[in-house]
Amino acid sequence: MTDAGASIGVFDSGVGGLTVLRALQAALPDENYIYLGDTARLPYGTKSVETVVRYALQAADELVARDVKALVIACNTASAAALGALRERFAPLPVIGVIEPGAQAACAASVSGRIAVIATEGTVRNGAYQQAIARLRPDAVVQAVACQLFVALAEEGWTEGEVAEAAAARYLKPLFADRAAAPDALVLGCTHYPALRGVIAATIGSAVRIVDSAETTARATQATLRAADLLRTGSGPGTLRFLATDGVARFASVGGRFLGRSLDAAEVQLIDL
Amino acid sequence: MTDAGASIGVFDSGVGGLTVLRALQAALPDENYIYLGDTARLPYGTKSVETVVRYALQAADELVARDVKALVIACNTASAAALGALRERFAPLPVIGVIEPGAQAACAASVSGRIAVIATEGTVRNGAYQQAIARLRPDAVVQAVACQLFVALAEEGWTEGEVAEAAAARYLKPLFADRAAAPDALVLGCTHYPALRGVIAATIGSAVRIVDSAETTARATQATLRAADLLRTGSGPGTLRFLATDGVARFASVGGRFLGRSLDAAEVQLIDL
Numbered sequence: 001m002t003d004a005g006a007s008i009g010v011f012d013s014g015v016g017g018l019t020v021l022r023a024l025q026a027a028l029p030d031e032n033y034i035y036l037g038d039t040a041r042l043p044y045g046t047k048s049v050e051t052v053v054r055y056a057l058q059a060a061d062e063l064v065a066r067d068v069k070a071l072v073i074a075c076n077t078a079s080a081a082a083l084g085a086l087r088e089r090f091a092p093l094p095v096i097g098v099i100e101p102g103a104q105a106a107c108a109a110s111v112s113g114r115i116a117v118i119a120t121e122g123t124v125r126n127g128a129y130q131q132a133i134a135r136l137r138p139d140a141v142v143q144a145v146a147c148q149l150f151v152a153l154a155e156e157g158w159t160e161g162e163v164a165e166a167a168a169a170r171y172l173k174p175l176f177a178d179r180a181a182a183p184d185a186l187v188l189g190c191t192h193y194p195a196l197r198g199v200i201a202a203t204i205g206s207a208v209r210i211v212d213s214a215e216t217t218a219r220a221t222q223a224t225l226r227a228a229d230l231l232r233t234g235s236g237p238g239t240l241r242f243l244a245t246d247g248v249a250r251f252a253s254v255g256g257r258f259l260g261r262s263l264d265a266a267e268v269q270l271i272d273l
Numbered sequence: 274m275t276d277a278g279a280s281i282g283v284f285d286s287g288v289g290g291l292t293v294l295r296a297l298q299a300a301l302p303d304e305n306y307i308y309l310g311d312t313a314r315l316p317y318g319t320k321s322v323e324t325v326v327r328y329a330l331q332a333a334d335e336l337v338a339r340d341v342k343a344l345v346i347a348c349n350t351a352s353a354a355a356l357g358a359l360r361e362r363f364a365p366l367p368v369i370g371v372i373e374p375g376a377q378a379a380c381a382a383s384v385s386g387r388i389a390v391i392a393t394e395g396t397v398r399n400g401a402y403q404q405a406i407a408r409l410r411p412d413a414v415v416q417a418v419a420c421q422l423f424v425a426l427a428e429e430g431w432t433e434g435e436v437a438e439a440a441a442a443r444y445l446k447p448l449f450a451d452r453a454a455a456p457d458a459l460v461l462g463c464t465h466y467p468a469l470r471g472v473i474a475a476t477i478g479s480a481v482r483i484v485d486s487a488e489t490t491a492r493a494t495q496a497t498l499r500a501a502d503l504l505r506t507g508s509g510p511g512t513l514r515f516l517a518t519d520g521v522a523r524f525a526s527v528g529g530r531f532l533g534r535s536l537d538a539a540e541v542q543l544i545d546l
Contacts, residue, residue, distance in 0.1 A: 039319065046312065046520050121523075149436070152425035163422070163443060166435040247319045250394070 002069045002093075004232045007032040007241075008221070009063030010072045011056070013042040015251060016151070016191035017074025018258035020098065023194075023218035024072065025240075028231070032238040034066055035074075037255070038273065040246035044077040045122030056082035057089060058273045062243070069230050070094040072221055076119060076190055076213075080128035094224045101220040102187050102213030103132035109209040110185035113137060116175050116208075117144040118200075119189030120151065129189050143183060147171045147193070154195040157257050164196060168203040176204055187211045195258060242268040275342045275366075277505045280305040280514075281494070282336030283345045284329070287315040288524060289424070289464035290347030291531035293371065296467075296491035297345065298513075301504070305511040307339055308347075310528070311546065313519035317350040318395030329355035330362060331546045335516070342503050343367040345494055347464055349392060349486075353401035367497045374493040375460050375486030376405035382482040383458035386413045389448050389481075391473075392462030394419040402462050416456060420444045420466070427468040430530050437469060441476040449477055460484045468531060515541040 008028075010021050014037050021035050036059050038044075044052050056078045060071055071086065071093060073079045079097030086095045106115050106129075117129045124146040133140050149167045158164055176182040186208050188194055194212050201210055225231045232238065244251040248268045256263040281301075283294050287310050294308050309332050311317075317325050329351045333344055344359065344366060346352045352370030359368045379388050379402075390402045397419040406413050422440050431437055449455040459481050461467055467485050474483055498504045505511065517524040521541045529536040 040324075042319075046315075046523060048519065051313075051519075148429050149422070149425045149431070152422045156421050158422070158443070161443075162439040163436060166439050170431070170434075170436060246321065250319060 002230060004069065004230045005032070005235070006067050006069035007034045007239075008070050008072060009060070009066070009068035010035045010074050011038075011059045011063060011078070012036075012075040012191060013038050013044040013078065015039070015255040015258050016154070018255050019191050019194045020072065020074035020214045020217055022258070022260050023212070023214040024221060027218040027222050030232045030235050030238050032232070032240075034063060034068060034241045034243065036063055036243040037245070037251055039244045039251055040273070044075060045120045049081045052078055052081040053085050055273070056086060060086050060090065062271065062273060064090060064093070068093075070096065070221065070225060072217065073097045074191055074217070076123045076128070080123060080126050094228060096217060096221050096224055098191065098213045098217045099128050099132050101216040102189060102211060103129055103136055105211045105213070105216040106133060106185050106187045107137045107140065109211050110140070110183070112184045113140045114181065114183040115140055115142050116183040116186040117142060117189045118147045118150070118171070118186065118193065119144065121146040121148055123189055129187060143175055145171060145175060150196055151190065151192045154192040154257070155254050159195045160199055164199045165203070168196070168199050172200065172203050176208070183208065185209045185211055188213060192258070243271045244268050245271060245273050275503060277342065277503045278305070278508070279340050279342035280307045280512075281343050281345060282333070282339070282341035283308045283347050284311075284332045284336060284351070285309075285348040285464060286311050286317040286351065288312070288528040288531050289427070291528050292464050292467045292487045293345065293347035293490055295531070295533050296485070296487040297494060300491040300495050303505050303508050303511050305505070305513075307336060307341060307514045307516065309336055309516040310518070310524055312517045312524055313546070317348060318393045322354045325351055325354040326358050328546070329359060333359050333363065335544065335546060337363060337366065341366075343369065343494065343498060345490065346370045347490070349396045349401070349463055353396060353399050367501060369490060369494050369497055371464065371486045371490045372401050372405050374489040375462060375484060376402055376409055378484045378486070378489040379406060379458050379460045380410045380413065382484050383413070383456070385457045386410060387454065387456040388413055388415050389456040389459040390415060390417040390462045391420045391423070391444070391459065391466065392417065393424065394421055396462055402460060416448055418444060418448060420463075423469055424463065424465045427465040427530070428527050432468045433472055437472045438476070441469070441472050445473065445476050449481070456481065458482045458484055461486060465531070516544045517541050518544060518546050
């Protein structure tokens, strides 16, 4: 029997998924977490589906060996490529990806059915959000835009100021230029993007609802654990462990920006996958 | 005996090294070239030295198997980590890296001895340029700055306009704020950066000489081949072949920006290392 006190395993190709971990901690502060960032092999977005599935299975094996009670794939590319394979391999362990919760929240947030998705080149190209939204709401009109520079801006910590504002304007203004056809909801379809939420909101205006797949994934995880009677509550603040496959110092320095608190390299354990 | 008609092998972790290939073609248009981009395993900048050496040896093996007459390492990280290992393994084959020529040109370009180096985080941290410049000119004062966003800007094709200008100002203005202590030469220490040369020059002003390691590496290659009597001249335009380890379509679309001409995916052969 799985124990409610066991940890939730969170997996990403790097540090971007720490925005999902942060949302999980906010929603479920009593839980214990183990976060694995496959920093040696990032980025996943440019790799073939077969390779991403193989990497995701290796990372999940590592987390499952540490007796996790659920797996959260805090990476859009890995969610799109490997969710089915992970569920099959580890059933009945709950496995939650970021795309389905993001698509559900977008459909709920949009009145007009016109939805913008911003994501990495890989996620836009493989169409995972477009398909997930179309399954839920066949009449939706989805415009997907790759905002590659947002990843670099978030990693650099340039989440406000002139560079971020100019980049947001260049990517997003064209989507909203025709007011009559403008989307009324925008999905942050990359785990790096919540770091830029402020500048994105200022660019597109308050009439557009922003869907943060980190938050919606946290809520989906909560619902899944509750249904399985695996929620850990009332035990006080849970523990947090970090694993990375390379670059522990960089994981700590850049990761702190996504986690929202400073992170010491000594907190991060180097592992080999 | 090596034949002057044999190709020059050029190796990079991705597409950035195409700026070096472009400079080589401009300096040595009659030569034949084989370019290998290890796109499946980029970026190298965040990986350990041992791993980069192993990857560089594998890539070089692949090029040497195609009978190249010289190897150009068009990647700062690989030059810093693997130049010695490559020269040892393939002697007497000439192996040219980008760092030594860049450092030489910087020392020649600077009057004051105050030299700025802009590069990736990995290259700044490992200090390869700082050491190479110090060996040539012990009194030089080197300021090295990581300009991570320039890679994303170059890959996105945003090499001019408001975003590039604001980023260049944020990275570079502080270096030149104190006019009395400002560098008089700046090294483009990453193969992506020549794409942003215009905006960099406009930011730092015409009094600062810009050293493009692509150009200086091309001249070093020319000198090396001439000394070995291996220059191919007067034979008309040489041939060009591209090898990549993943993402042939992206290699072509992004690579074209660095090569300075459009590149078709059919020109790029997918190989496994």
